[in-house]
Amino acid sequence: MNIDRKQFFKVLAAGTVATSGVSTLFARERKLLPKNAVGILYDATLCIGCKSCEVECKKVNGMSGVFDTKLEQSHNVSGIWDGGNDLDSKTLNKIKMYRNGTSSTKDKETNGYAFIKRACMHCIDPNCVSACPVTALTKDPITGIVQYDKGACIGCRYCQVACPFNIPKFEFDKALPEIVKCEMCKHQLDKGGIPGCCDVCPTGASLFGPVEKLMKEARRRIKAQPGTKYRYPVSSLESGETQTHTVQKYISYIYGEKETGGTQYLILSAVPYEKLGLLKLPEKSAASTSEKIQHTAYKGMIAPVVLLGGLLYAAHRSTKQDSTE
Amino acid sequence: MSNYKPIGGKLLTKPFIVMMALAGIAGILLLQRFLFGLGAVTNLSDGYPWGLWIVYDVLTGTTIACGGYAMALLVYVLNKGKYHPLVRAALMTSMFGYTLAGISIFIDVGRYWQIYNILLPKYVNLNSIMFEVAFCVTTYILVLWMEFTPVFLEKWATPKAKAKMEKIIFIFIAFGVLLPTMHQSSLGTLMVIAGDKLAALWQTGWLPITFLLSALVIGFGMVIFESYYSSVAFKRPLETHLLSKMSKFIGGVLVLYIIFRYGDLIWRGALKDAFAGDVNGWMFIIETILFIIPLIILFKEKLRNNAQYLFWAGVSMVLAGAILRFNTYLVGFSPGPGWHYFPSVSEILITLGIISAEIMAYLVFVKKLPVLPVIEHN
Ligand code: SF4
Ligand code: SF4
Ligand code: SF4
Numbered sequence: 001m002n003i004d005r006k007q008f009f010k011v012l013a014a015g016t017v018a019t020s021g022v023s024t025l026f027a028r029e030r031k032l033l034p035k036n037a038v039g040i041l042y043d044a045t046l047c048i049g050c051k052s053c054e055v056e057c058k059k060v061n062g063m064s065g066v067f068d069t070k071l072e073q074s075h076n077v078s079g080i081w082d083g084g085n086d087l088d089s090k091t092l093n094k095i096k097m098y099r100n101g102t103s104s105t106k107d108k109e110t111n112g113y114a115f116i117k118r119a120c121m122h123c124i125d126p127n128c129v130s131a132c133p134v135t136a137l138t139k140d141p142i143t144g145i146v147q148y149d150k151g152a153c154i155g156c157r158y159c160q161v162a163c164p165f166n167i168p169k170f171e172f173d174k175a176l177p178e179i180v181k182c183e184m185c186k187h188q189l190d191k192g193g194i195p196g197c198c199d200v201c202p203t204g205a206s207l208f209g210p211v212e213k214l215m216k217e218a219r220r221r222i223k224a225q226p227g228t229k230y231r232y233p234v235s236s237l238e239s240g241e242t243q244t245h246t247v248q249k250y251i252s253y254i255y256g257e258k259e260t261g262g263t264q265y266l267i268l269s270a271v272p273y274e275k276l277g278l279l280k281l282p283e284k285s286a287a288s289t290s291e292k293i294q295h296t297a298y299k300g301m302i303a304p305v306v307l308l309g310g311l312l313y314a315a316h317r318s319t320k321q322d323s324t325e
Numbered sequence: 326m327s328n329y330k331p332i333g334g335k336l337l338t339k340p341f342i343v344m345m346a347l348a349g350i351a352g353i354l355l356l357q358r359f360l361f362g363l364g365a366v367t368n369l370s371d372g373y374p375w376g377l378w379i380v381y382d383v384l385t386g387t388t389i390a391c392g393g394y395a396m397a398l399l400v401y402v403l404n405k406g407k408y409h410p411l412v413r414a415a416l417m418t419s420m421f422g423y424t425l426a427g428i429s430i431f432i433d434v435g436r437y438w439q440i441y442n443i444l445l446p447k448y449v450n451l452n453s454i455m456f457e458v459a460f461c462v463t464t465y466i467l468v469l470w471m472e473f474t475p476v477f478l479e480k481w482a483t484p485k486a487k488a489k490m491e492k493i494i495f496i497f498i499a500f501g502v503l504l505p506t507m508h509q510s511s512l513g514t515l516m517v518i519a520g521d522k523l524a525a526l527w528q529t530g531w532l533p534i535t536f537l538l539s540a541l542v543i544g545f546g547m548v549i550f551e552s553y554y555s556s557v558a559f560k561r562p563l564e565t566h567l568l569s570k571m572s573k574f575i576g577g578v579l580v581l582y583i584i585f586r587y588g589d590l591i592w593r594g595a596l597k598d599a600f601a602g603d604v605n606g607w608m609f610i611i612e613t614i615l616f617i618i619p620l621i622i623l624f625k626e627k628l629r630n631n632a633q634y635l636f637w638a639g640v641s642m643v644l645a646g647a648i649l650r651f652n653t654y655l656v657g658f659s660p661g662p663g664w665h666y667f668p669s670v671s672e673i674l675i676t677l678g679i680i681s682a683e684i685m686a687y688l689v690f691v692k693k694l695p696v697l698p699v700i701e702h703n
Contacts, residue, residue, distance in 0.1 A: 086663075088371065127518050133456035134448040152448050155435020157374035158455045160519040170435060171369045172364030177435040208686050277438035279521075279661075286520035291452050293514055293530060298457075299574075304507065318400070319495045 027288035028295070030261055031125040038145035038184065039122060039264030040198060040213040041218055045248040045274065046108050046205035046232060047115040049095055053197035054083050055208055057093045060185055060196035066090045086118075089169040093119035093197055098275050107248050107270035114269065116276040117206065118253045119197070120182040122146050123285065125261030130287035131162035136179070144211070144264050145184045153179055164260050164281055171259065184264075203245070209237030211264050212298045215254065218268055221251040222250045261285040329413055329479070329695035336692060344681035351678020354671045355432060361436060372664030373655075377672045380654045382429035384512060385647045387462065388543045390422020392551065393469065394505040394579055395544030397498055399574060413476065413696045414555065415548050420469040421683045427466050429679060430459075454514045459506035468504060471497040479695050509540035516653055524657040525595040526609045531585055532653070538582040539646045545575040546619070546642030554638045569630050572638070576623035579642075583616065608648070608656045609651040615645035628689060 056155070058065065065082035072078055083091040096118060101111035108114075126146050130136045136153035139146050148168075155177060159168045171177035185195035193199065198208035207214065217237065224230050226249040231242040248270040255273045256263035259281040269276060297303060358366045369376050392415035400412050431437050442448045443459045450456050475494065478487040513536025516523055529535075549568055556562065592595045599609045619638035621628070628634040655666065668676075691697055 026449075104520045127520070130450075130452045131455060131518050133450055133453040133459055134442045134445075136448075150436075151439075152442055153436055154440050155437070156433075156443055157435065158453075158515075159369060160374040161522075161658075164520055164522070170374060172362060172367075172369060172371075175360060175363045176438075177362060213648060281521070286518045287452070289530060290454060290514060290517035293517060293533060294452070294454060294457065294511075295511075297533070301605060304503065307506065308499060308503050311502050312495065315495035315498040315502075319491065319498065 019167070027284045028292040029219055030284065030288065033211055033262065033264075034139075034141055035123075036142050037211040037264055038189070038209065039144075039214055039266060040119075040184070040195065041207045041209070041214040041266045041268065042117050043205050043207070043218075043221070043232075044114050044116055044267065044269035044271070045250070046203045046245065047095070047117065048094075048205070049097060049115045050118040050202065051116065052097050052200045052202060053093055053096060054091070056196035056200040058083075058091075060188060060204040061092060063092070065089055087167065087169060089171045089173075089177075089180045091169075092180065093117060098271060098277075100275075109271050109275060110125060114271040114276065115205075116267075116269070116278070117197075118163065118165075118277075119265065120146060120184075121165055121263035121265045122182075122184060123144055123258075123260055123263050125287055126286055127162035127164060127260070127287045128159040130285075130291055131158045133158065137168075140186075141191070143186070145185075145186050145189075146181075147186060148179055148181060149182045150178045157180070162286070164279070164286070178313075196317050198235050203242055204232045204234035207233060207236065209233075211266075213237055214266055215257070218254045218266055221247065221268060222252050222254070226250075258283045261288065328699040329697060330699050331477070331480075331693050331695055332691055332697055333587075334692050336689065341685060341688065344685050347674075347681040348678045348685070351681075353673045354675050354678075357671070358432065358675075361598065363433075363652070366675070368668065368669040368672065370664060370666065373658070373666035374659035375654060377668035377676055378429050378667055380435045380651055381647075381676055383426045383433070384650045384654060385428045386422050386429065386619065387512075387642060388509065388646055388650065389542045389547050390419040391430065391505060391540045391544030392547040393417075393419025393472075393544075394502065394547055395541050395549045397501050399471075399571065413698075414551055414691070415478075415544075416469070416472055417690055417696055418551060419689065420466075420473050421686050422609055423466045423469055423682050425679055427462065430462075432675070454518070455512050458508050461504045461511070465501070465504040465508065465693070466495050468500045472501050476694050497605060505540065506537065510534065510537035512536050512540075513653075516658075519658065522658060522660055524598065524605050524659070525593065526590070526598050526605055527653045527657040529589050529595075531589045535586045535589075535649075537581060538578055538585065539649055541578045542575070542582060542616075542619075542642050542644035545571070545578070546639040546646070549635060549639030550643060553632070553639070555620065555691070568635055572623045572629050572635065575642075575655060576620070578621050579616070579623065583620065586616075600676065605652075605657055608652050611649045612645060612652055615641050615648060619645070 018148055065078070066084040066088065067082040083094055087094050088318045094117070096116050098114045098116065100109060100113070103111065103113040104115065107111040122145060124144070126137070126139055129139050129146060133156060134152045134154055136149045137146060137159055138149070155170070159179065160166070160170060167181050171180065185193070187194060194208040198206045209217070214237065214311070217233070221230065224247045226247050228247050229244050230247045231244050233239065234241040235241055250268055250270055251272060254264055255267040255269070255278050263282060267273070267278065274280065354366055362611055363369055367376060396412050396415040431440060443456065444463065472494065474490055475487055480492055510533035513532035513534070516528070517530065517532055519528070521528070552568060587596070599606050618641040622634050622638040623629055
């Protein structure tokens with residue numbers, strides 16, 4: 001009896017430890033970029049802050065303005081583009097501005113200014129997709145676009161907790177709310193088009209294309225001699241349209257190349273990224289750590305089943321004792 | 326087999342009526358929530374998508390409800406039958422705690438009308454910690470009600486039905502230990518994916534272990550607290566001798582917790598953040614003190630055998646675990662500058678209403694059903 005119990009405890013202890021996930025020290029493998037991944041290269045040095053992309057984003061996604069009051073809507077005319085202070089449930093992209101000192105020179109850190117466009121980064125290893133309990137957020141296996149299915153979503157908002165860029169937004173003001181995020185205009189892509197924001201960008205600051213080619217383009221720009229002329233593609237890599245601008249002194253790093261496992265929305269800038277509100281993030285996604293913990297604990301469901309077996313035995317023995325007592 | 330019986334007594338006491346009023350107010354506010362959305366009653370935002378309801382009603386609530394888990398582990402699995410008199414009361418609190426947590430989730434979730442999606446195979450996401458938690462908690466609520474059926478059967482059914490149920494009850498007991506082990510640890514894992522948004526004092530891969538151990542700590546704390554409460558409120562003799570013996574086991578769990586929690590902090594070099602003098606630092610210190618108090622009491626035999634000290638050890642354990650949860654999910658969580666969260670009055674009132682409902686249900690059950698052990702001579 002006693003020996004029995006000791007053995008049983010060993011099993012129980014092993015099961016418990018494994019069940020609660022001891023191997024927390026490593027993250028699982030990095031995820032790879034889907035083969036035909038598409039993305040956006042945003043070059044802050046080209047952006048003139050016109051916010052055409054904000055307007056078009058609202059238009060192609062059929063979204064109302066944030067300050068769309070009754071007054072604005074009178075006579076059947078209404079505001080179409082007014083964005084919020086930041087990304088919100090009515091604003092999928094947002095141009096923001098960095099200012100310092102006299103703000104006299106563009107793309108200068110001191111006494112200068114710069115623009116930055118924020119939207120979903122379409123992570124290669126998205127936390128939001130890993131987090132969603134009902135697979136409402138998915139990463140398209142071909143294009144890599146991170147998309148949302150409201151038919152599945154239960155509104156738990158775990159994706160909001162999980163996203164390192166605070167991208168998914170929730171309609172707190174609605175009785176029947178949805179999660180809202182940029183889906184890289186996949187409805188436009190389906191029709192053979194390109195994302196609204198890139199389509200209308202007058203300077204090529206928002207550029208659409210296959211991620212691998214965008215990455216090459218970005219590297220080329222970083223390598224180009226500052227002050228020289230460069231032919232920048234406009235709208236999309238394949239549009240054939242270009243504009244010639246002077247190359248600025250780029251930070252020699254592409255934001256999005258490594259952050260949280262890499263992203264399909266890439267950013268170039270002449271002002272340090274932290275100044276533009278872009279966080280320093282680890283190279284592995286938090287999802288890779290949390291999935292590793294989970295899958296170690298529940299590998300083949302062995303640990304839970306072993307634990308359950310032990311528990312069944314123990315509880316059976318102890319209740320039997322109860323009734324014979 | 327221990328004997329239980331209803332304690333009887335008047336139901337509509339003054340406190341009971343106050344609680345009914347609180348529950349009523351919560352009901353009205355809930356109507357507002359469902360008609361006008363979460364924003365109408367809460368201070369939740371895109372930066373702080375989870376607030377009081379998740380952290381108190383769901384996280385802390387289910388953990389406080391771990392009395393049933395802790396006792397089932399002790400009594401049935403470790404075969405310490407002598408604690409049996411405490412089992413039913415503990416089990417019942419678990420049942421209410423989890424049921425109300427389930428209801429709170431329904432209230433909190435934005436798209437509640439399709440909440441059943443979480444159980445549909447076509448939507449399963451095995452990578453999602455939230456899926457595991459949701460699945461386990463749902464199953465556990467069912468298991469708890471099954472574990473409790475002998476109480477109903479004792480009251481309403483034939484002895485034969487009861488005997489039949491008791492034959493298979495061990496299955497539910499086993500699941501009743503497995504499921505909380507799984508989801509109480511996962512409630513910790515849940516925050517791993519928040520990455521750097523959670524301060525280093527709390528963000529660690531060991532979250533599942535510390536959450537599991539602290540759930541047991543809270544669970545036992547609750548058992549102590551409840552047994553004192555019912556002895557004072559219903560004028561029953563104290564179960565000190567049982568409690569103080571049990572406390573050795575609890576002490577062991579506490580020590581394990583401390584080793585994991587603080588060992589990890591030292592290992593990662595995060596402990597220095599405790600002395601930063603900011604809100605995080607202070608809240609961490611408060612959390613730590615609350616874990617140390619019961620440790621001291623439980624390891625000093627003189628203190629442990631003193632009813633009053635033991636009571637405060639129990640309270641401190643519950644608070645410690647609760648603060649750990651508030652710290653991990655709210656205080657230490659920062660989505661970035663510019664975001665703030667403090668629960669709105671309506672949010673707090675709804676939580677109070679839910680707590681009231683839970684206490685009312687507790688009172689109805691102990692007064693009308695055989696839950697508390699028959700008082701033996703002394
Ligand atoms: S930025 Fe956020 S919402 Fe977008 S894919 Fe990455 S994790 Fe998901
Ligand atoms: S809110 Fe919706 S999309 Fe986000 S994690 Fe929850 S179920 Fe998934
Ligand atoms: S890709 Fe489409 S949805 Fe996303 S920011 Fe650009 S216009 Fe808006």
